[in-house]
Amino acid sequence: MDLSTQYSGFSYRWFFVFLLITRLAAAQSTNDDGNFRQLDQRTRQLMDSAHVPGLSIAIIRDNKLAYSHGYGLTKVDSTQHVTSSTVFEAASLSKPVFAYAVLQLVEEGKLDLDKPLYEYLPYPDAADDERYQKITARLVLSHRSGFPNWRKNRQSPKLSMLFSPGKRFGYSGEGFVYLQKVVEKITGKPINDVMEERVLKPLGMTNSGFVWKASFNANFAQPHNESGNVEPKYKPTQANMAYSLHTTANDYARFVLALLTPTGLKPATVSQMLSAQSQLPKRFSDSTTLAPDLFWGLGIGLEQPSSDTYIWHWGDNGAFKCYVTAHLSRKEAVIYFTNSTSGLDFADELLRLTLGGQHPALGFLGINWRDEVRKRVSK
Template identity: 25%
Template sequence: MNRFIFSKFIVCVCILISCSITGFAQIDKAETEIKEIMQKYSGIGVSVAVVKQNKIIYTHSFGLKNVENNIPLTDQDIFRIASISKSFSATSIMQLVEAGKLSLDDDFSNLVGFKVRNPKFPETVITLKMMLSHRSSLNDSQGYLKLDVINPDKNPDWAKCYNSYEPGKGYEYCNLNFNLIGTVIEKISGERFDNYVKNHLLKPMGLYAGYCVDSLDSAKFVTLYEYHNDTKTFTPAPTAYAPRREEIKNYVMGYSTPIFSPTGGMKISATDLAKYMTMHMNYGNYNGVKIMSKKHAKLMQTKISEEEGYAMAMRSVNDLIPGLTLKGHTGSAYGLYSAMFFDPKEKYGIVVITNGCNPIYSKGYCDLIQASINSLYTNLIK
């Protein structure tokens, strides 16, 4: 009897070893391919995370966190992730909508506290939903780092912030939309923007992340490198993590919000971003923690225009991985390129972030990012 049990144990061990070898072979192939992709596009560092059947099955970091000091990149390091940050702002808005504190159809002028109207269409109300979906008719021609640019009392050229088409009738991706949205989060919640996100999104999910530089360990910041095509060289971009302490010292609630960049200023690791992605994949729930209702999570992901595929801080794409429809967002700023895409039905998703590369683009995607996502999907999910 003991010999029988022992032999069964050996069989089980052999099966586990066989499965592990297959898994290791797939991982090894993916890692080899990503290293080749990095070499092809002069990638400095790349962090990745893969979710399958709602579980993080793989995380890894390649290359360097800091070139000057030859510091390797690790899974614990955090990046400023650029425009994926918009989804944190939109999720915060959905929480406030769910709580009955505002409506997606609200007149944005009433929410922000000054007139937001396209001068060519003064009777057309610009709604919160239009702002979230980049259909507000606003543009970034006057900048987006201060609300003064669109405030008629502060900028004589405020009208230049608007395009010539009617709000709701056209699309233009616009960072100013989301810096304004961050301001509304403050006005409605009574909490400073970075604190609201920390208290209502990050803490409940157990994520180490944030918009405020001084609330995080600066030793974890990944140096971002901008590529110069003319010289084929990189230079670091320290302003990505500028603490802006003086501006924060003189902070005006409900107006100074762009200091934290609701449109692009989230700092987080690829691994924690994958946990956040899993929440969206499960329509507002993460490991039993409800961040928002299924109804509002689905609203965020439901595209408003077939042409652009944009919803509310989420995009639907069918050309990132050929033949598959995915939800998510990309980001690019200061030399960083990031992507977070998932399939809410099949319960898988991929996060890829690089702190610097030669940014060759195809079909609207940074080639390094797209090639890495396809490799991870083929080897670890498919």
């Protein structure tokens, strides 16, 4: 065979390979379009049933943003539709973003995960109980600080401990507030500046902020209580790492992508962040019975049913509810935000439609859409 025939055969072979790949890609795109249409239809049904005025969703597939969409209204009695650019309260989805910045300080040698925070900054609020001096950044990020979620009197300067640091899992926003103060001491900067410089700007989260920005005023979601009534909108002037992040589904997807393909942190650091630090109970309200497949990493939850590993977190600021789950090896994720007290009721259905798989975290949070439907029907 002469060279012309050889190269001709080579070219034909690669032409057919290229054609096959193109057709497969087109078929996949068509399939995705059909799936997303079904998702749109079902999401609207779920929102109607749960009386959720607005929802924004972002879906990651093959390590890139594959789909984003807004549903419903920013306010029940308005005509402004939710879009991919609508700003929602991220609530506790603030915590993983803060953990990401904390781990940057760890990489730089400015913060030791296992050094007592007391040695960086004594905390007068907890000074009545010397056990607090054993709290470390690792224990805060894995929710083993011993602090309650929030003190009984939010105006009180006194913070009591529920158990000795490191003893067990105990979800705590108070721990994140203490760690926030330590980070401010270490960096010599207000925490909002730290987060803007280290996370939001580098990741391109241009529609996000831990304090209210004037740019949010054009397109933000209003909160709705369990009666469907609009509540006053919280517009933070002080950043709180436990709950004050305001963002969009697309912006939060940028953060998730930075974990799936480590960006801004070394792969080894992200691996540590996404490794089990503490074991969770089967139910959030019951600390006695441990779940065999639920854990907490450094700032984010872990589900490990069978051989799969998902990362997850939920957000609950009362009249704002949100959820994120990502499959580590498939590089897939779903992020959604709602402006309703009922926004988490159908998280299980959205996960079934988008990611599939088993999600024991839903049981931990007590989320079961079918039970919620039965409750409403029986009333």
